[in-house]
Amino acid sequence: MGEPEPGxxxxxxxxxxxxxxxxxxxxxxxGQPPQPRWLVIHRKVYDISHFHRRHPGGARVISHYAGQDAxxxxxxxxxxxxxxxxxxxxxxxxxxxxxQPSFEPSxxxxxxxxxxxxxTTVERLGLLKPNYLFFALHLFxxxxxxxxxxxxxxxxxxxxxPFLFSALLLGTVQAxxxxxxxxxxxxxxxxKSKWNHVVHKFVIxxxxxxxxxxxxxxxxxxxxxxxxxxKDPDVNMHPLFFALGKTLSVELGMKKKKFMPYNYxxxxxxxxxxxxxxxxxxxxxIFYFAVQxxxxxxxxxxxxxYIRFFFTYLPLLGVKGLLxxxxxxxxxxxNWFVWVTQMNHIPMHIDYDNxxxxxxxxxxxxxxxxxSLFNDWFSGHLNFQIEHxxxxxxxxxxxxxxxxxxxxxxxxxGIEYQCKPLFTAFADIVYSxxxxxxxxxxxxxxx
Numbered sequence: 001m002g003e004p005e006p007g008x009x010x011x012x013x014x015x016x017x018x019x020x021x022x023x024x025x026x027x028x029x030x031g032q033p034p035q036p037r038w039l040v041i042h043r044k045v046y047d048i049s050h051f052h053r054r055h056p057g058g059a060r061v062i063s064h065y066a067g068q069d070a071x072x073x074x075x076x077x078x079x080x081x082x083x084x085x086x087x088x089x090x091x092x093x094x095x096x097x098x099x100q101p102s103f104e105p106s107x108x109x110x111x112x113x114x115x116x117x118x119x120t121t122v123e124r125l126g127l128l129k130p131n132y133l134f135f136a137l138h139l140f141x142x143x144x145x146x147x148x149x150x151x152x153x154x155x156x157x158x159x160x161x162p163f164l165f166s167a168l169l170l171g172t173v174q175a176x177x178x179x180x181x182x183x184x185x186x187x188x189x190x191x192k193s194k195w196n197h198v199v200h201k202f203v204i205x206x207x208x209x210x211x212x213x214x215x216x217x218x219x220x221x222x223x224x225x226x227x228x229x230x231k232d233p234d235v236n237m238h239p240l241f242f243a244l245g246k247t248l249s250v251e252l253g254m255k256k257k258k259f260m261p262y263n264y265x266x267x268x269x270x271x272x273x274x275x276x277x278x279x280x281x282x283x284x285x286i287f288y289f290a291v292q293x294x295x296x297x298x299x300x301x302x303x304x305x306y307i308r309f310f311f312t313y314l315p316l317l318g319v320k321g322l323l324x325x326x327x328x329x330x331x332x333x334x335n336w337f338v339w340v341t342q343m344n345h346i347p348m349h350i351d352y353d354n355x356x357x358x359x360x361x362x363x364x365x366x367x368x369x370x371x372s373l374f375n376d377w378f379s380g381h382l383n384f385q386i387e388h389x390x391x392x393x394x395x396x397x398x399x400x401x402x403x404x405x406x407x408x409x410x411x412x413x414g415i416e417y418q419c420k421p422l423f424t425a426f427a428d429i430v431y432s433x434x435x436x437x438x439x440x441x442x443x444x445x446x447x
Contacts, residue, residue, distance in 0.1 A: 017094030019045050021104050028067035037066035038093070041074045043102055046091040061220040064231045064353070069103045072112075072358035073224055075119065076392055079187050107357040111413055115359040115390075118409055122391060127402055130395040135189050138180055142207065146173045153316045163317075167325055171332025177207040178337060179380020185215055188395045205301025206308075210282070211290045213298050223392050226365035227345055228353040234341075235350055241265075241272060242433065245350025249436040253443025263441040266434035273342075278334030279327055340378070343369065343425035344385035347432040348418075362389040363410065367418035369425045371400060378422075386417065 019038075024045065027038035029052075036049040039062070048055070048062055055062045057077065065073060078084050096102070103112055122128065149169035156162040183189055184200035201212045218233045225231035229238060229248055238244040239252050243262040252262075260268075290299040313322050349364040356364075369375055369383035382388060384399035387406055394402070410417040420428065 017045075018097040019094055020097055020100055025067045025104070029063060037063060039065045039068060039070045040096065040103075041069075041071050041088075043096045044092055045094045045096065046088060047093045048091060051091055057220045058217050060217070060231075061224045064221065064225050064228075068355050069107070071103070072115070076358070076390075077220070077223075079191065079193055079393060103357070104355065106355055108360070108413075111359055112357045114409055114412070115357070118405060119391075121405065122394070122402055125401075127398045128391070128394055130189050131397055132189070134395070134397045135180070135183065138176070139203075142173055142176050142180065145169045145176075146207075149173070150312055150316075153313070158317050158321055163321070163325065164328075167328040167332065170325070170329040171336065174208060174329060174333035175336040175340075176377075176380070177203055178333070179382070181208065181212075181215070182219075182380060182382075183396060185212065185219065187393050201298065201301050205298060206304050209302050209305035209309075210286050211295050211298035211302060213293065213295045214286055214289045217289075223389060225353055226362060226389060227348060227350045228361075228365075229351065231353050234345065238350075242269070243436050243440040244346065245436060246439055247351045249440040250443045250447070253440040253445075254447045256444060258444065262437040265437045266430045269430065269433055274335040274338040275331060276334065277338050279330040282334075283330060339426055339429070340380075340382060342429050343367075343422075344382065347425075347428040359390065359409070360415065362386065363415050363417070365389070367420065367425070368403075369420055369422050375422055383422075 024038050024040060027036045027047075029035060029037040029049070036047055037052055038045055038047055038049075040046075048066065052059045052063050052066075062070075075081070101109070103109070146169075149166040152162050152166045152169070181200055181204035184196045184203055187193055187196040189199070190196045197212070204210050204212050204215060222232050222234045227235055227245070229235055229245075235244055238248055239257060240259050242260070242265050243249040243252050249262070286302070287299075289295070290302065309326065310322065313325060317325060344366050348367055363386060366385040366389050368386050369379065371383060375383045381396035381399055384396070384403060387394065387399040387402050388396070390406065391402065407417050409415075
């Protein structure tokens, strides 16, 4: 998530202090008066009370681990760990007492140790090293479709069939550029964070018209605590629009809360979900985010997309045709994006953060979709969502290589490794919404 700037120094001699997990668990930044924010990495205790606001990956993502062991997410998210540790020295206030285990008592010791051994194996096998040709060809096919969409209208005119074909091409460009910016955002392409950030701004800003800072702010939180209510922004649609997960839906019903008729959510999902998310929400919110947070460079990259789109298609389509094309492209992109991104998460376990180990956190919140050339391309390899969540900086072309190792570890520890056909995964979104809606209704009426 980038390299942090040096923070304020700790008091002299404070690094020699010893702490228990009970002391650390109380330092979450919550309470009255607010408690400090502490976390643990490799048995070292760090005070992030002031630093969290300057954390390059965002204040919230690091704060989600306040009061907890953050060793595995720290390892998963950062490329140059030695460099990051130098900046962390000023935050060091001590370490765990010798009689304390290396992670919280709530976590499975053998599972944590086995996953860290798996991580070492992944690094030894070179599975975190990218194939630059893969990403270059992926970018090339996106640019080729972008150019073909314009040439199609320029040569064949703006009648219905060429118009729809160009919209389909441009919608595909947006979806595939979305998967590619995801690669750079996760630092999966270059060995240096800087170059990933630079190209990320180009792909998400100039090719898609969205701010990199907005994506970073939301997506890193999602990976840190997937499907954890109040920590994963991807489940923030609960409870305003949807009742998600068995536990949260029953809780909502027992509290007699009803923001929507949740027992019909599996039906209105088709109206306010896939068709509407990008054109009716993301489209305006990304500008609000960039301006409100003064992300002027991101805003400039975004404007370069809209200016290019305007000047290339206005002469061919006129104002009405241009707006129609833009909305249709966003409609295609929105449907593609929502079905693919939600098939791996909505049907899975959704609850509050119970501070379980990294492996269990990711496995209970994610599932896979069967591999095929089409599924890999269509989903940007997010059909390997389990492997992606366990190793977020791994280049996606290596997911299939690590999958057997992950399956073996799941079998050893009795953890379910879910892998489905594509359309079954789509259907499970609807079925899970129907189930949680019925659970809410039953609790609302009878409990």
